[in-house]
Amino acid sequence: MKRISDVRSTVARRVVAGVLLAGGLATAFFTSHPAQAATLPQTLPRTVITSASNLPASQGQLDGWISDALKVMKDNGIPGSYAGIKRNILRESSGNPGAVNNWDSNAARGRASKGLLQVIDPTFKTYHVAGTSSDPFNPVANIVAASNYAAHRYGSIDNVNSAY
Template sequence: MANARSTTRKTSRRAGKATMATAALAALATVGVAGAQHNSSSSQQVASASKISVGAAATIAPKDAPKQQVALAADVHKQAAPAQDAAQPVVPPMAPAPAPAPAPAPAPEAPQYADNLDGWIRHSLDILGAHGIPASYDGIYRNIIRESSGDTQAINLYDINAMNGIPSKGLLQVIDPTFNAYHVDGTSWNIWDPVANITAACNYAAARYGSMDNVYSAY
């Protein structure tokens, strides 16, 4: 009886140990399965992440990405160029240089007159014309020949004027008071000067007779 109980206890202990071993194995198996599932899940997540990264990379950098980047850079440059141009100050065009003023016309050369009776008459006629005093070459020449024969130093010491102390002088035999009263600007104040003598005499004749052309005798 005692041996039978002892045997029963031993058997129970063995069974308990076997059960515990089985439970431990089961637990290990469960842990192993869970670990395997965890590792599998992690691998799947890594694989998924890799796929996402590859997909994103494929989206961001397709085969023609370099061409698109070049085109994009060109567009940016085109858009930036107007902005740069607008930022630069606008320089107004330079006005053309004024044309140089034309050189003043040279003054007309003064006429040259011969130092003889013809030259004196012509010179006097130009002065008379500038002052609006009528006279002609023929009228002046005719009266000079009659009064002095063309001698610039002719003087009358015998007529009434000489008796009164104011003898007639020069080409047209002019007395001093008449010369001074009818002197014409632009001529000499010397009564013996041929041009001054002719011009003063013609001015007097124009005032007294209308013109030297109307004088045919002593005046």
């Protein structure tokens, strides 16, 4: 994998970084080196590393997590559909349950977005549903908490069509 730090030109670094971000590789970087990722607001990315734990879920895994979450949601009166959840997961994390965003305004305030649906800790804790994991990286717990939040704020995760 090419290292951004190997690129000498500032403009070229930005182009490489943009291509990597657009290609979905940013998730791998953000979760690979949290200490380095914390410096992103001040510096360009230094390294892009991928590993099995940072890659998006297989289609079967993602389908299973969404199906399990929908069962919990149904039992708790939380609206949402398979299509709405999947659309938001693919936009937010490309299906990577270990995704961490260390560069946006939430991260700048020390509250990085995490997991499949990129939930910050205070939101996860507020909208967590009893009986699911208390770990925001747990795919089912993340989907259910994010969907619960979206239901309270927008009526349903199905009504969310951009970052929320």
